[in-house]
Amino acid sequence: MSTTITLPSPAKLNLFLHIVGRRADGYHELQTLFQFLNYGDDLTLTLTPEQPGARLSEPVTGVADDDNLVIRAANALARRAGKTLPGVTINLQKRLPMGGGLGGGSSNAATTLVGLNHLWRLNLSTDELADIGLALGADVPVFVRGHAAFGEGVGEQLTPVTPPEDWFVVLKPECSINTGKIFSEEGLTRNTPRIKIAPAFEGDASRYRNDCEDVVRKLYPEVNRSLDWLAQFGPARLTGTGACIFGRFPTESAARIIWESKPSGITGFVAQGVNISPLHKKLTELN
Ligand SMILES: C[C@@](CO)(OP(=O)(O)O)[C@H](O)COP(=O)(O)OP(=O)(O)OC[C@H]1O[C@@H](n2ccc(N)nc2=O)[C@H](O)[C@@H]1O
Ligand SMILES: Nc1ncnc2c1ncn2[C@@H]1O[C@H](COP(=O)(O)OP(=O)(O)O)[C@@H](O)[C@H]1O
Numbered sequence: 441m442s443t444t445i446t447l448p449s450p451a452k453l454n455l456f457l458h459i460v461g462r463r464a465d466g467y468h469e470l471q472t473l474f475q476f477l478n479y480g481d482d483l484t485l486t487l488t489p490e491q492p493g494a495r496l497s498e499p500v501t502g503v504a505d506d507d508n509l510v511i512r513a514a515n516a517l518a519r520r521a522g523k524t525l526p527g528v529t530i531n532l533q534k535r536l537p538m539g540g541g542l543g544g545g546s547s548n549a550a551t552t553l554v555g556l557n558h559l560w561r562l563n564l565s566t567d568e569l570a571d572i573g574l575a576l577g578a579d580v581p582v583f584v585r586g587h588a589a590f591g592e593g594v595g596e597q598l599t600p601v602t603p604p605e606d607w608f609v610v611l612k613p614e615c616s617i618n619t620g621k622i623f624s625e626e627g628l629t630r631n632t633p634r635i636k637i638a639p640a641f642e643g644d645a646s647r648y649r650n651d652c653e654d655v656v657r658k659l660y661p662e663v664n665r666s667l668d669w670l671a672q673f674g675p676a677r678l679t680g681t682g683a684c685i686f687g688r689f690p691t692e693s694a695a696r697i698i699w700e701s702k703p704s705g706i707t708g709f710v711a712q713g714v715n716i717s718p719l720h721k722k723l724t725e726l727n
Contacts, residue, residue, distance in 0.1 A: 444484065444485065444486040445484070445726070446482055446483070447719055448719050449482065449544070449719065450476045450719065451547065452475065452477070452542065453686055453713065454473065455475055456473050456649060457650045457679075458471040458634075458635070459630045461631070472591045474589050476716075477610070478711055478714050479711035480535060481533055481535050483532055485530055485552070486530075487560075493527050494527065495511070496508060498532075508532075509548050510532055510548050513573070517557065521562050540612055540616075541679040542684055545577065549573060549576045550581075550584045551719055554723065578594040581596045583719070585598060588603060588714075601637065603715070607710065607712050608710070608711055608713060609710055611687075612684050619680070622652050622682070630651075653678045656683075663678065669702075692710070
């Protein structure tokens with residue numbers, strides 16, 4: 441078996457995000473629809489039998505290596521394996537904006553868990569990897585499992601679903617949003633009625649909301665303006681707690697026309713929503 445592997449670490453969108461309650465520990469109970477994008481970061485994992493431990497080949501600006509979810513995931517997996525393992529050097533090619541609601545850090549953690557399970561030949565089950573991932577962040581399990589899903593609880597109770605694989609214009613307004621701040625806002629909607637999955641995805645997900653959107657629009661004028669601009673062309677919504685927003689289009693060319701006309705100075709990308717994670721597609725090709 442090769443001792444080096446390059447794997448995708450895709451973004452996710454929350455096609456909708458409903459807040460349906462609050463747990464005793466203060467965490468919010470969600471109902472959300474996760475879909476992956478065919479766009480994201482790449483991780484190259486290289487085994488280094490002569491040098492034990494996990495390290496990054498280059499640091500990520502603004503994140504100490506020991507706090508990086510890639511290193512935390514590798515260390516958590518090694519602890520669970522409970523045996524001496526070859527070291528690993530991880531090169532992270534970052535494309536996703538950090539703290540944008542696209543789940544980049546969580547996806548990086550999941551790709552590390554799945555990739556190292558393969559390279560270290562640990563044979564841990566998907567359930568075990570998702571369990572290790574949940575301790576690192578609520579969004580890690582969906583990336584480990586690799587199928588678009590209706591998420592409940594804090595997003596870890598997952599039911600696979602197959603929403604349409606539409607195209608998206610994703611924009612990153614020039615602000616960064618702290619998830620904890622949004623969840624602690626007094627004006628946040630926390631009592632959206634629970635929906636059932638079976639009928640929910642037969643129809644158009646555009647009738648569902650992101651319950652963080654009103655609060656984020658009020659606090660961040662840049663997001664408010666970008667949402668108003670994108671909404672001229674079709675349904676536009678916030679992903680996670682922002683700051684990224686997305687507009688949905690039936691074809692790539694329709695999405696690209698809007699992308700080309702975006703206001704100057706705003707960054708982002710065009711990508712397709714996919715129900716099987718690019719990570720899992722790549723692993724299937726390798727096996
Ligand atoms: C909102 C979502 C939706 O996919 O995505 P992002 O916007 O982060 O991508 C996730 O549930 C984000 O989950 P996770 O990544 O674990 O959240 P963290 O940043 O660790 O949460 C920061 C803080 O927000 C609050 N928090 C978070 C999640 C939740 N369901 N209820 C909460 O009340 C908690 O106070 C927590 O300490
Ligand atoms: N490998 C990583 N990539 C991105 N962020 C990371 C990483 N490791 C740790 N973090 C931290 O996690 C936070 C959340 O990042 P990210 O998952 O990209 O955003 P979000 O949860 O909003 O989708 C970042 O602000 C950063 O401090």
